[in-house]
Amino acid sequence: MKLMWLMVGSLVASAAVANPSPELASQKELKKVMALKGDPVNGKDRYQAACASCHLDNGAGQPDGTFPQLAGQHPVVVLKQMTDIRAGARENAVMLGAAKAVSEQDLADIALYLKLLPIPHDNGRGEGEFLDDGLVLYKRDCLSCHGRSGEGDPKTNTPVLAGQHYKYLLRQAMDIRDGKRLNSNPKMMEAIKGYTDTQVIAVTDFMSRLVMPELPKKKK
Numbered sequence: 203m204k205l206m207w208l209m210v211g212s213l214v215a216s217a218a219v220a221n222p223s224p225e226l227a228s229q230k231e232l233k234k235v236m237a238l239k240g241d242p243v244n245g246k247d248r249y250q251a252a253c254a255s256c257h258l259d260n261g262a263g264q265p266d267g268t269f270p271q272l273a274g275q276h277p278v279v280v281l282k283q284m285t286d287i288r289a290g291a292r293e294n295a296v297m298l299g300a301a302k303a304v305s306e307q308d309l310a311d312i313a314l315y316l317k318l319l320p321i322p323h324d325n326g327r328g329e330g331e332f333l334d335d336g337l338v339l340y341k342r343d344c345l346s347c348h349g350r351s352g353e354g355d356p357k358t359n360t361p362v363l364a365g366q367h368y369k370y371l372l373r374q375a376m377d378i379r380d381g382k383r384l385n386s387n388p389k390m391m392e393a394i395k396g397y398t399d400t401q402v403i404a405v406t407d408f409m410s411r412l413v414m415p416e417l418p419k420k421k422k
């Protein structure tokens with residue numbers, strides 16, 4: 203009997219090793235792809251072939267919020283979301299096939315290419331009804347991580363929000379509040395947990411209007 207339990211125990215243990223949790227699998231792959239040197243030329247080819255049909259050639263996504271803007275995003279943010287989606291830590295049935303079809307080197311290349319694309323500022327915005335409240339909430343609960351101009355921070359894996367479409371932000375923020383986007387930062391989930399629908403609308407509408415200052419043009 204004792205032997206049987208030992209055997210069951212080791213079977214369970216080896217299954218856990220063979221099937222690590224989605225979070226662990228993603229962390230492992232993220233570490234690997236972050237260590238690869240990206241090649242933006244291959245990144246452009248692979249992006250156009252595997253991603254542009256939805257996220258558009260210029261990486262701008264769609265103002266109706268179906269597809270997010272990717273242009274100018276921090277590579278670590280793109281890569282973390284990609285490895286989460288590949289491992290099942292973030293659900294995204296629409297692009298799962300595309301996410302799995304690319305190699306780890308392609309991912310590193312695509313992320314570097316996206317970083318180099320200029321952020322378009324004709325993104326979808328909200329109705330503008332509650333912007334005063336949006337500003338107050340953003341400053342109180344979101345600015346410390348997301349930044350004054352929505353620039354995010356690669357060190358804490360926080361995305362660029364400037365230029366992101368309102369309807370996409372709204373859907374994500376609702377999912378984060380309702381615990382449906384499971385790979386979300388726990389402190390952020392805490393910050394947004396008590397929000398009413400109107401407060402989520404107010405803060406995401408405000409976010410959709412953030413503009414990052416233009417970087418000084420390089421002299422030729």
Ligand code: HEC
Pocket residue numbers: 249252253254255256257268269270272279280281283284293294296297300301304312361373
């Ligand atoms: C069939 C359409 C489709 C294709 C092809 C596609 N995506 Fe997506 N992608 C989506 C959708 C839809 C979402 C938003 C899902 C949601 O609302 O949660 C998304 C979200 C993302 C996100 C998350 C963005 C964020 O701000 O969190 C990243 C990163 C991304 N895609 C990268 C890629 C890359 C890289 C490729 C190519 C390898 C790709 N996508 C191909 C449809 C697609």
Ligand code: HEC
Pocket residue numbers: 270339340343344345346347348358359360361366371372374375385386387389390393394405406
């Ligand atoms: C503790 C830091 C932190 C705080 C505070 C925070 N966020 Fe975030 N936010 C993140 C990180 C990190 C991500 C990237 C995904 C993840 O890890 O959750 C993110 C992602 C998002 C996204 C998804 C963007 C995308 O491209 O998919 C939205 C929307 C968002 N945050 C809204 C908010 C709002 C609204 C607030 C304030 C109520 C807020 N966040 C406060 C760290 C934070």
